[in-house]
Amino acid sequence: MTETLVPDVNRADCPSRAILEHVTSRWGVLVLAALLERSYRFSELRRHVGGVSEKMLAQTLQSLERDGFVLRDAKPVIPPRVDYSLTPLGQDVATQVHALAHWVESKVPEVQKANATYDDARV
């Protein structure tokens, strides 16, 4: 008998865990959500996603490209131009994280009220 391994994010050694961490990382979420709206050049994306360093953006894009979510298109022009866009698989996941990010934006007042209630109870 062979054991069938069903992916399970609750198992620390499951490969799904690493993939989930790539798409939910601080910059992964914001990059995917941005690319759902349109394709971006590296420098444009860096300006769009506030606070990301060049190094972290490069790492994030490389990890999303390796997972098959992002397409890197280096145009053979002078000066060099690199466009980033989503694959169909990337569109699937970006749709989800984009919705989550906008849900969070819409709930800021509720969460801030909860924060205040929590903090008041502990003064």
Place this chain on the structure above:
Amino acid sequence: MTETLVPDVNRADCPSRAILEHVTSRWGVLVLAALLERSYRFSELRRHVGGVSEKMLAQTLQSLERDGFVLRDAKPVIPPRVDYSLTPLGQDVATQVHALAHWVESKVPEVQKANATYDDARV
């Protein structure tokens, strides 16, 4: 004229950024997804979410409670018993991260194929 501040996750100083990070943190995602299925006691949850330390689980639950996503119910019994469950706001966000986690589980073979293609092209 007063400036109306609309929450925007792409602004590094927007409060939505911190909330998004709480719900998409490594353990935040898994704790929310678990609590969508049922309420848990601390020790049960620690067993369910593979690899989480006691300290990280406590911090994660506290942050989700402070944001109004998780209810902590300490029963006045001996031995002490603490149950964790979702608030209605928490159910909303947990539904989204649960779907995302299961989507990722279902795409492991596709992502592994993409990983292999990416790595082969760089040997």
